[in-house]
Amino acid sequence: MAATMNFFRAQDEARGRTTKLVVLLVLAILVLTGTLYVLAVFLTGYHTVPTRSAGVSSLIFDGAHRDWFQPKLFCLTTGLALAVILGGSLMRIAELSKGGGAIALRLGGRLVSGVTKDPAERRYLNVVQEMALAAGLPVPLCFVLDHDGSINAFAAGNSPQDAAVGVTRGALLNLTRDELQGVIAHEFSHIGNGDMKLNLRIIGAIAGLTALAQLGYIFFRLAGSVRGKNSAPIALGMILTGVVVLLIGSGGILFAKVIQAAVSREREYLADASAVQFTRNPLGLGSALKKIAGFSGARREASEAELEAQHLFFASSGGFLEALFSTHPPINERIRRIDPAFDGIIPDVQPVAVSADDASPVSRAAPVASAAPPLPVAASRAVPTDIQIQDSVGFRGRISETLRNASDDPVSAMGLVLGLLLRRDPALRAAQLSKARNLAGGEVAREAEKFEPLLRALPAGSRVPLLDLSMPALRQLSAEQQNLFRQAITQVGYEAEDGLIVLLIQASMRRYLSREKNPPSRPGDLAAAYALVLTAVVRTSGESAEAQARAYRLGAVVLGLPGLDANLLPAEKVDLQKVDEALAVIAGQSVYDRRKFVRACGAAMLHDDRAEPAEVEIVRAVGDSLGISFATGLGR
Incomplete structure (x- = not known):
């Protein structure tokens, strides 16, 4: 595979081009507001003069009196345009910020129950769970578009904690497990790469420009309502203003849609590259794309909601001027980037029978290797790569x-x-359960007691994956229920003997049950926070003191932060309360800084070329608590 495509380089190149295109979108808005000012100045050259007919005025143009430097007019026109654009954008984004589940329902999706008996839906849930466990993400809500017989899928939401994925009925019936896995990995890449938030912002920008065009129609209506003496010049001025605003708004919509399509195309290339990197199986995704190409003649007419959300889908649904405004690259080009040997032949699409093995419960994450790849001998204790x-x-x-x-x-x-x-001590455990007795009439506490023996017997490394599997069910709780559960988790607390993993589980649940999409930045010494949490992570291993010191130093090298303690902190300084506070400081940093810290923890874990299940669980829990996915690498 490495000989055919460098997927990490493909991701870097696509990210760079996307940044340029987003800058172009911002420049387009600036050009539109500037154009509005220029036309407003031009119109100020018109003024009325009396004619020989009594009570009649004439509108003439006097270029000699045109003044291009009019600060008040500039503030008026630019301020009005920006207010309309930003107002329309914010209103649209607020409407779409209810989470991936709300967007999926708007598209006509049906939530798939975790206890579904449909073999195709069971296979779909299993594949999504596999992807989530391998990516270190909470399992998203899963939807099916029963009314759509074509092959397609989408991811929607604001962040991993409120994400949803959906597939069409045609995808369930016509894709093999490997093909479905490639499609789902593509959608997980959108979640991991932050594309969902980018899509919302682009939709908001287009909505703002649409609002600018609507303002032109408002001027037309106002012109028709003007009455009284000398109303003709006023009405004419409003009509001219309406024409100008409408033309600028319409031109802006056209410009923004072209840029939106280009941005979406680049993100699709990035998601394809990430999906192949993630699954290690380019044939699965490539075969799915070929089947979609084979279905190109069987498209139905898309609904208004689907047309608005075309960029969310795995493949374009077609439409007017598709070559110009399509939010997806040509499908043959996508196939060739994955499979350079593609000969252009599209096979016939036949329904796929779902076997019992395909619909069997998830047991392990298929996309990953059976063991962590060893580092080259010559590079012993070198910084592990993202892929490792x-x-x-x-x-x-x-x-x-x-x-x-x-x-x-x-x-x-x-x-x-x-x-x-829950703690092992009966008295402490009873005190914890008493704080959760008000949840669901005491049923939650009874369920915790019932499952405690099984949870105690869980092998190392299984607790965080179990949390990830539980996320779709927890997200079905009402806002009030989530808030009560979050409070109960906080009240249950933790003690030093519970270990770091319990603290991280609580931090993860607080983050994913929080209504705040991004935790507020907490003031604190970032270097000290890095040192304390990294020390706590390293000291959870059963290695010798010398090995732990080497692991910490390797993690510190990855962070490369001035002022960071270069040596492992003493064990007596690792207080869980202080670790919790330090974790909150890190959680308030940028995505880049949080990814870098998780990468440092992963590098420390692999300092000896091995990853024990308990170490893996700690690193995954750190990623979960900071909202970082392992799906698409940690370098950016």
Whole structure:
């Protein structure tokens, strides 16, 4: 595969081009506001003069009196245009910010139950769970577009904690497991690369420009309502203003849609490259694209909501002037980038029967290797690559069917989370359970007690994946229920003997149950926070003191932050309360800084070329608590 395509370089190039295109979109808005000012200045050259007819005035143009420097007019026109654009944008973004589930329902999606008996839907859920476990992401809500017989899929939401994925009925019926896995990996790449938030911003920009065009229609209506003496010049001025605003707004819509299409095309190339990197199976994604090309003649007419959200889908649904405004690259070009040997032949599409193995419960993450790849001998203790860290954190264990089934039910899922936090001491455990007795009439506490023996028996590395499997059920709780559960988790607390993993589980749940998309930045010494949390992570291993010191130093090299303590902190300085506070400081940093810290933890874990299940669980929990995915690398 490496000989045919450098997927990391493809991601870097696509990211760079996307940045340039977003800059062009901003420049387009500036050009539109500037054009409005220029035309306003031009119109000020017109003024009325009396004619020989009594009471009649004539509108003439006097270029000699035109003044291009009019600060008040500039502020008026530019301020009005920006107010309309920003107002329209913010209103549209607010409407779309309800989460991926709300967007999926608007597209006509049906939420797939975790206990569905449909073999194709069961296979779909299993593939999504595999992707989530391998990516270190909470499992998103899964939807099916039953009314759509074509092959397509989408991802929607504002962030990983409120994401949703959906597939069409045609995708379930016509894709093999490998092909479906490639499509789902593509959608997970959109989640991991932050494309969902970018899509919302682009939609908002277009909505703002549409609002500018609507302002032109408002001027037309106002012109028709003008009455009284000398109303003709006023009405004419409003009509001219309406024409100008309408033309600028319409031109802006055209310009923005072209840029939107170009941005979306680049993100599709990036998601394709990331999906192949993630699954290590370019044939699956390539074969799915070929089947979509074979379905090109069987498209139905898209609904208004689907046309508005075309850029969210795996493949374009076609339409007027598709070559210019399509939000996706030509499908043959996408296939060739994945499979340079593609000969242009598109096979016939036939329905695929779902076997019992395909619909079997998830047991391990298929996309990852069976063991962390060893570092080259000559590069011993060198910084591990992104791909080595990603391979090492994939879940390879098994979760019992009883716990999997429990994770599908909201009340039982709350019981599982609570059960993972319970202490071994009977008195302390009873005190913890008493703080959760008000949840679901005490049912959550009873579920936690029921599952406690199974949770105690979980092998190392299985607790965080179980949390990820529980996320779709937890997201079905009402806002009030989520808030009560979040408060209960906080009240349950943690003690030093609980270990770092319990603290990280609580931090992860607080983050994913929070209504705040981005935690507020907490003031604090970032270098000290890095040192403390990295030390806590390293000291959870069972290695010798010398090995832990080497692991810390390697992580510190990755961070490369001035003022960061170069040596492992003493064990007595690792207080869980202070670690929790330091984690909050890191959580308030940029995505880039959070990714860099998670990468440092992964590098420290692999300092000896090995990754034990307990170490993997800690690193995954750090990523979960900071909202960072392992799906598409950690370097950016």
